[in-house]
Amino acid sequence: MKNIFEGLPKNLGEEVFEILARSETVKIERIISKGHTSPKIGWYDPESSEWVIVLKGEAILLFEDNEAVRLTEGSYINIPPHKKHRVDWTDPNSETIWLAVHY
Numbered sequence: 193m194k195n196i197f198e199g200l201p202k203n204l205g206e207e208v209f210e211i212l213a214r215s216e217t218v219k220i221e222r223i224i225s226k227g228h229t230s231p232k233i234g235w236y237d238p239e240s241s242e243w244v245i246v247l248k249g250e251a252i253l254l255f256e257d258n259e260a261v262r263l264t265e266g267s268y269i270n271i272p273p274h275k276k277h278r279v280d281w282t283d284p285n286s287e288t289i290w291l292a293v294h295y
Contacts, residue, residue, distance in 0.1 A: 196222060196247060200287060204228075219294040224249065225283030234278035242271045242294050249288030254280035 193205060194216040201208055209227040213220045230236065235256055245268035253261045253269070256276035271277060 196289065196291065200224060200289075204287065217295060221294075223290040223292055225282035225288040225290070226281050226286070229280060230278035235278050237274055237276050238271070238294065238295070240273055240294050242292055244269055244271065244290055244292045247289045247291055249286050250283045251279060251288050251290070252281040253277050262284050278293070 201224065202287070204224065205228040207287040208222075208224040210222045210224075212222055227284060246265055248265055250265070251263045254277065255261070255262065260280065263269065
C-alpha cells in the first residue's frame, strides 16, 4: 500500500506529474506544484474529461472565458473535454498536491 502524501520530492524546481494508475480509458495522476503555473502561452485543451481535487495547498484555474476558480484543500472540479484552461497560480510557500482523473 502507498500513501499519496509520501515520497514528495525535496526540490520542486519543476512541477511533478506521477501516474498512479492507468487503463485504456482512465488515467489517475498525482501532481505536485509549489508556485508553478501553466506557460503563459497556450491552454490545456484536453481530449477527455478531467476531474481534479486539491488534497493539500491551493490553486487557481483560469478558463479561456476568463472564469477563475480557486481550489482549496478538498475542493474539486470536473472539466469537460475541450474546455480550455490553465493553472494561473499555486501557493509558492507550500506544496499543492492534486489528484487528477482523466477519463
